[in-house]
Amino acid sequence: MKEQSGYVDLQVNGYAGVDFNSDGLTAERLHEACVALRRDGVESILATIITDDVDTMCDRLSAIVAGRLISENAKQTIAGVHIEGPFLNRNPGYIGAHPQSAARPADCGVMQQLLEAAGGLTKIVTLAPECDAGFKTTRWLSEQGIAVAAGHSNATLDELRGAIDAGLSMFTHLGNGCPAELPRHDNIVQRVLSLSDQIKISFIADGAHVPLFALKNYLDLAGIENCIVVSDAISAAGLGPGRYTLGGQTIEVGDDLIPWSADQTHFVGSATTMRRMEENLLSIGLSREETDFLLRVGPETLLDIN
Template identity: 55%
Template sequence: MSGFVDLQVNGYAGVDFNSEDLTQADVVNVCERLAADGVEQILATIITAPHSQMCSRIARIANWIDTIPEVRQRIPGLHIEGPFISPVDGFVGAHPMDAVQPATVEVAQQFLDAGNGHVQLLTLAPECDADARVTRFLSEQGVVVAGGHSDTSIAQLDRCIDAGLRMFTHLGNGCPGTMHRHDNIIQRVLSRSERLMISFVADGHHVPTFALKNYLNCMPSENVIIVSDAITAAGLGPGQYKLSGQTVYVDDDYAAWAECRTHFAGCATTLPRMQEILVSELDASDAQIEAWMKSNPKRLLR
């Protein structure tokens, strides 16, 4: 199957979108590999770093979108993940804690300026967006705002939904291994699944397939999105790789671990492999695959 749309790709096939050494040729090569793997479009994802560094990385890819037709065709925009996320261990995930900051309109505007109209999605923690000002600002600029890397309360989540929050990024990832048995971020977000699109990493590691099945069964199919959260190692197999200056280890089961080996750092599984997992282990139908991996994410692209 082809025509996949992936809203979260940090890198692919040996290329890291957050590397200071990224070249135009690297991005063109990624586009060719994505096409070969049946991926129609992606959002290149820039993750938390000092915001001036993030702006430089955003501007570089935005320029290639503007000037290189094959890049523009495969990468219609950017997903900014951070730096407005929770600084709490576990919720911050593999993002560098020292670069996390509260959400401000000023920094958000710098990202938009750097992106030259190509920033399509930004993930933030609602509890880090005072009075939902940044969520409202970005939504008014036509940017899809998603929650993520967050321990938001129901009240904070609702406040941001009312201000324009439309999605939650890779639910079940970007949270600690030990949480309250009932009142936790997964349950809070699922309770709002009629109002939010929710993305999941369906590699069998970030969310065990039996848990993913439960989550998918309790929410509207039209609000489900499968993302790869792919990193440099995606499509390359086991080994040691770089992700935004960090070392990532991919084991024999294709789980991508941070150097400390306590949490995952992105994903090394491709969307075609995720489709296989969804079909073989969750009995996903052709209609569900079409919705979750193509039409639902495509609705968010402008």
């Protein structure tokens, strides 16, 4: 693994009051977010664009590309982009904070549009394998050297295995993007954990998305070497309680720093910094070496397991 002096975060939707999924994102605002990330110890990120209508997603990807060209700080901090959606399971619970109306079946033509808008910066695409007929989009992306992650998914074990055969290399924030109540044994969490020797698994270590005792269980079972910690940060990260946005959504962040949808039905990303996540990992008994590994996995590592 490449040595890193700071944190590497493969899923950042925004930071310090800047929403990467807002319309009209400027280079100045992108620069401000990257300055704040650096201040908080983050060396490298994947700027994450979530589900919306395709033209809107393309505009937001293009804004990241343009801002990165103008700001040297943004260029140094943003190693690439993570496209999360729109090929996600639209059923309640699984869709999470993504706009249900914009979720759609996977399509290589639509994916090509998104990749072109991202200007060659795409490192990870998150999709639901059950929404990718014949795993065509997964295979096509993998052949181009892009890491494909499952997420917001209720794929069966056979569907996950089929996707892995087609090039799937990761699962995005396991334990989230799924209903609060699941079947006792045969559920997406257990299916993915059973395949942890074949894919990388990312977790949000804020203590809210996955309780820390459960996170420790998952890490023990999957093995640290197969896991990654991401922040899934939104514009509230690095700030405090208040009202924020993700795309067109209004988000309420209370004193506990947990971002909730306006109707209080689900989390919307995280407001927790990577420094705080480091403290959380150490608090559950992980060694410094294990913690450093989880917080400093570069995107190039994902491609090694294809």
